[in-house]
Amino acid sequence: YRPHPMMKAMLESAPAYDKDPNGSGPFGFTETNPIPVNGPIGQLAYLSRLETQSGQRILFHRLGAIDKVDVFEAVTFDGSGWFIFFVDLYHPRRSRLTPDGFRFTKDVAQFSGPRGCPRG
DSSP, X not given: OOOOHHHHHHHHHSOOOSSOTTOOXXXXXXXXXXXXXXXXXXXXXXXXXXXXXXXXXXXXXXXXXXXXXXXXXXXXXXSOOEEEEEEXXXXXXXXXXXOTTEEEOOOOOTTSOXXXXXXX
């Protein structure tokens, strides 16, 4: 993946932080305190690594955007939890923090869904 030159310039000029120091509201759950990530692939990599504190992985899709902040809807694999995440993709790296109630999975099967799925 090679970002468009304009996207690359924005990513390189943006601040590298885990959380916006001027953000307000719950981290990742409001447009005024979005999760900083590095481009569209960074969004997928970050969100695919999230799981709830009880170990439930999530399925997600993009709903749209509010200015420069993308909005994602997510649901746990078992359907017990539903969330809206706000993600700012114009940063040089992905945040190392997770929204309240979440952690990063140790499972390396990113993007491929749960283990044990038959291969086509």
